[in-house]
Amino acid sequence: MRKLNAGDAGFDAAFRAALDDKRETSADVDAVVAQIIADVRARGDAALVDATNKFDRVTLTAADLRVSSDEIDDAVKQVPVAQRDALAFAADRIRAFHEKQRPSDIDDVDAAGVRLGQRWTAVAAAGLYVPGGTAAYPSSVLMNALPAKVARVPRLVMVVPMPDGVANSLVLAAARLAGVDEIYRVGGAQAVAALAYGTATIAPVDKIVGPGNAYVAAAKRRVFGQVGIDSIAGPSEILVVADRDNDPAWIAADLLSQAEHDEAAQAILITDDAAFATAVEREVEAQLAALPRRATAEASWRAHGLVILVADVRDSIALIDAIAPEHLELAVADPDALAARVRNAGAIFLGRYAPEAVGDYVAGPNHVLPTARTARFSSGLGVLDFLKRTTFVGCDDAALRAIGPAAITLAEAEGLQAHARSIAIRLAK
Amino acid sequence: MRKLNAGDAGFDAAFRAALDDKRETSADVDAVVAQIIADVRARGDAALVDATNKFDRVTLTAADLRVSSDEIDDAVKQVPVAQRDALAFAADRIRAFHEKQRPSDIDDVDAAGVRLGQRWTAVAAAGLYVPGGTAAYPSSVLMNALPAKVARVPRLVMVVPMPDGVANSLVLAAARLAGVDEIYRVGGAQAVAALAYGTATIAPVDKIVGPGNAYVAAAKRRVFGQVGIDSIAGPSEILVVADRDNDPAWIAADLLSQAEHDEAAQAILITDDAAFATAVEREVEAQLAALPRRATAEASWRAHGLVILVADVRDSIALIDAIAPEHLELAVADPDALAARVRNAGAIFLGRYAPEAVGDYVAGPNHVLPTARTARFSSGLGVLDFLKRTTFVGCDDAALRAIGPAAITLAEAEGLQAHARSIAIRLAK
Structure with a gap:
């Protein structure tokens, strides 16, 4: 954890250095991925099955790739009722918010008698990549699938690897709830290649979204152009702007909620009170001790945690815009006044009772948000990502x-x- | 030129092959571009000046890079009044259409008492790449700059190379008219690197748009992530769907209007009448003879021209959606009925009196449109390209x-x- 004081000489240079902090480790996977994609393009299902059997330690044939409706029924039954209810609650709220994102068409005749307009149509087919193993999050299934359904994408395909043949019931239940049309038990670059170019079993799609490991990210970059892709997500980030009138334990909990994601995640506190900052740091240490994911959260906090002292939180706008955080919490007396002046942030959480984690699950807006300062020029996932605009002139x-x-x-x-x-x-x- | 009949056995395979026709020649420029970008990052203005002097055959210092207000004044004076008036007419219409693209913000409190919303903010600074030499089109300056101004981008920077020191007056006049804030006489990968990373003379931007050669395209791909970029435009395309009730000379003129852009451009006719198709082909040959850009248009038509005979133009929807044309002309009796069923097209021109060229200049919608079948998942340039969405939860x-x-x-x-x-x-x- 680093601590900076905006009033110190040398702050600007130290702050710039913190911004340039490279948190992502980019494995050199591109050559492997290129080979896998070429193989799937050349041999279709045979290549897809070979790669799946090899990487996921299974013995499938092409006929086994699609997850059957009966399997999904069984998975849904295995989910405890409280979880099923919570998923449905989340889905309803996410759907309701994204319905408001549907853009309007335009169709006017101007003074010269020229008819001008634009209309939005959904992509014909979208593919949703869902990671297997520990990073398999049912909430991400909802956040990626529901905007596509709200956009009225006619065909929504999900791919999810099942290493050692093990399915994640909650992921399948979320897919059922969101209305995913087809599910295939494949992952990695081979799944991305199949979605982009098609095989006998998996018809190609027009757009691929969803998070994945370095192989998946490299594959998405490679198939871009053949299909559309969403942004490549980096490690999660939170910036909490908090005045002294907060409970330090609450703010520490918020910082740790992002730190537990990934050793490369980054949690930043901006405050105007040195004693409050120290209290938060003490609370972080205390709460770390009790966390199941302590090792991850601690590594993130030690390596990338940042506390910035400012004279007045109202003067933090330039810092916020330079950080362009994925998540911005404004735990201050008048969060609206501060928020109105922010240009760059993926999502803003207003007030002391809006911890970022509600946005991860149930608030309604999407939790797929721009990372690594890309909120300067890009937006979170939404309905527009599954629509495209056609203009017309008559x-x-x-x-x-x-x-x-x-x-x-x-x-x-x-x-x-x-x-x-x-x-x-x-x-x- | 190839001719296909949708009723023939083997049509599907021939049509697929035509779709896969690779029209772009991708020069192997990536290593050179990587070197130029690294040099500009390391040495700033010194590298930018060195590269500019070398590639553009000039002897500038850093102090010369910015085009002065006096130079722009002089350029404006050199533009004939008719051209100045036409530029202003175009700018007014383009601005008026793009004003309608401004999205609305959302700020609601739901039944649970949760405040949910999203708001759009402009990128803080945008860079517009404008090619020098023969491909310097003032219309493209308007089409790239005006959406940024309508989005209220506070700082809009243009870079345009001036080989041998020669400025294009009409390009500078268009930039003045569009409200570009800063203009620099630099181009190529070095200009893209300067916009992305900044130098002492050129402050960095958040998003770079605009067309360029293979070096510019490779540089944009490389700086993506550091800044946002627009899509990489491919060669232009037109698909004209025309029934027999058209004047073959009009339709031939429309096909040639795209063919003259580039030897790699593609013009396609879909019609339901073999005699009409033959008449159009004859007209193409006749008009080619009189064209100043005959060599280009003829090369495009011979290599990539395509005529597809269908039983009924109303049955051409599947072909249109598979081609996903950048420009689609519907020169038929009821263009609306056909247009309503099209999913994939960049822009549609409705009826017999809407040649695509009006869209290139004065209609109002943007002429920067998705090429190479990317209209399946992407849209033309617009105000949204200069805005990003921040969601909020209270x-x-x-x-x-x-x-x-x-x-x-x-x-x-x-x-x-x-x-x-x-x-x-x-x-x-």
């Missing part, structure tokens, strides 16, 4: 006469005579 | 009590106890 003879001459002038100025002629030939009638 | 004590318990259940099911505790510690109060 002219009759009179409308073309109104706007065509200016187009001819510009086309000729650019030396594009065929452009000009395609208009002039109609005006000459 | 809870008071009661609201957290309403939604917190379900979040605790899910966090515990996922094994994330610190997440659960950050909520439980508040509920325990």
Whole structure:
């Protein structure tokens, strides 16, 4: 954990260095991934089955790849009722919020008589990658699948590896609840390749979303262009801006809620009170001792934790915008006043009773958010990620006469005579 | 030019092969680009000046890089009045259409008492790459800059190489008209690196848009993550769906308006009348003879031109969606009925009096559109490309009590106890 004081000489340089802190370890997996993708493109199901059997230690045939409806029924039955209810509660809230994100179409005729508009259509098919093993989160299934369903994607395909043949019941239950249309027990670069290029068993999709390990991330980068992809998520981050009127234990709990994700996660506190900062640090140490994921959270806090002292929390806007945090908690007296001045943040949690973790599960907005300072230019996952916009222009003879001459002038100025002629030939009638 | 009949045996395979037709030549420039970017990161202005002087055959110092207001004034004066008027006419129409793209914010309190919303903010700074030389199109300056201004990007920077020191007056006039804030006479990978990482002269931006050659495209791919980028544009395409009731000369002119862009451009005609198809082909040959850019248009048409005969134009939806054209002209009796069923297209031009070229200049919607079948999952440039969404969640004590318990259940099911505790510690109060 590092501690900086915004009033110190040398703060700017130290803060810049903290921002440039490289938290991701990028394994050199690209050559392996290229080979796997080429194999799936060339041999289809046979390659997909071979890779799956090898990496997941199973003995499947192509006929086994799809998870049957009966298997999903069985999985749903294994989920305790309280968990099933909580999933349904979360799904309803996530769906309700994302319904509000549906954009409107435009269809107007302007003063020149030109009809102009745009309309949104869903991608025809989307693929959702869900990690297997410890990072298999049913909440992420909901957060990735529900925006696609709200966007009315006709075909939503999920791939999830099942190492040693073990399925995660809660993940399958979440997929059922979200309305996923097809589920395949495949993962890694081979699953991404199958979604992008298709095999006999898995028809290709147009867009692939969802988190994965370094192999999955490399595969998504490689198939981009053939299909659309979402952003490549980095380690999680939280920035808590807290004044002295908070319970240090609450703020410490919030910092640790992100630190427990990953040793590369980063938790940052900005406060205007040195004694409060010290109290939070003490609480972090105390709470670490009781955490099941102590090793992860402690490693994150020791290596990447950051406490920044400022003269006044209201002066922290420039720091917030430079950090461009994935998650921003404003545990201050007037969070709205501060939030209104923030330009760069994935999601903002307002007030002392809005811990970030409610946003991970049940608040409603998406928990797939921009990391690694990319909130400067990108947004969290949402309905728009599964839609694309088609603009349209309609002219009759009179409308073309109104706007065509200016187009001819510009086309000729650019030396594009065929452009000009395609208009002039109609005006000459 | 190839000709296919949708009724023939073997059509599907021939159509698939035509879709897979690789039109782009990808020069192996990545190593050179990596070196240039590393140099600009390490040496800043000195590297930028060295590369500019070398590639553009000039002798500049860092102090010369920025184009002065006086130079822009002089450039504006050199533009003929008719062209200036046409630019202003285009800018007004493009601005008016893009104003309609501004999305609304959301700020609601739901039944559980949870405040949920999202708000859009502009990127703090955007960079616009404008090619020098023959591909310097003032219309593209308007199409890239105006959406950024409508999005209220506070700082809009343009880079445009000036080989041998020669400026394009119309490009500078378009930049002035669009409200570009800073212009630098640099190009290539060195300009992209300067925009992404900053130098003493050019402060860094958050997003880079605009077309460029293979070096620029490779540089944009490399700096992605450090900054946002728009899509990498491929060669232009047009798909014209025309019934027999069209003038073959008009349709031939439309096909050639895209073919003249680039030898790798593709023009496709779908029609239901073999005699009409033949008449269009004859017209293409006749008009080619009179075109200033004949060599380019002819090469495109010979290598990539495609005519597809169908039994009924109303049955062409599956073909259109598979082609997912950048530009789609529907020169048919009832274009709306056909357009309503199309899922994948960048822009649609409705009816016999809407040649695609009006969309390139003056209609209003953007002319930067998805190519190479990416309209299956992506959209043309627009105001949203310069905005990002921040979601927010506000809870008071009661609201957290309403939604917190379900979040605790899910966090515990996922094994994330610190997440659960950050909520439980508040509920325990």
